[in-house]
Amino acid sequence: MRAIFFEEDDARAVVARLRADGFEARAERERLAGEDDDEDHPWAVVSDAPAFMLEVLVDTHDGWLDSEDDEAEEQSAPVEPLHLPTAPKRIKRPDLD
Template identity: 40%
Template sequence: MIEYLMVFPQRDDAEAVADELREDDLAQVRVVRDALAGEDDSEDHDWAVHVRVDTIEDPSSAPARALSDRFEAMATERGGWLDADPSAAG
C-alpha cells in the first residue's frame, strides 16, 4: 500500500481533483483539512487530497512513479503541490 497527499490552498481545487480521481476508479480518495506546520489559526489550513492505493507496494515501481508524476502535475496545475512524505502529515 502506498499513499499520496496533494495539498491545495483552496477547497474547491481539492474537491475537483478528488472527484476526478474517483471518476478514474481510485476508490480510496478523501479530502481533508491540513494544518500548516506550527500554525494554530484556522486560516492557516490548506486542503489536502489523500489517496491510498492498496494494489501497489513498492513506491519506486513504475506504476507508483507514474502516479506520483500524475498527482504532482494535477496539484501544480491548480496551485498546489504533492507532499513528498505524506506519512509525516497529521
C-alpha cells in the first residue's frame, strides 16, 4: 500500500513511525500526471503495514491512501462474459411463445 502526502516532513514522520513499529517503509517522490514543477510533487510512503494503520496515519498527517494491489488485481482479473437472453422476455402475454 502507498500513502501519499504533500509535505516531506509528514512523509518522513510516517516512515519513522512505521519503522519504529517494526514495518518496512520508505518515502519517495510521487510524480503525478500533469505536474511540471519538481517541487510540487507529493511524497509517497510505501509500506507493508496493514491498511488500518496507514489509514490512521493518513488521517493524522492529511494524506490519502493509494492501493497498488487493488489496481493491479482489477486490471489482471479475467471477466466472465455476461449471459444474455436470445429473445425478448414476454411479460404481459406469456402464452404467445
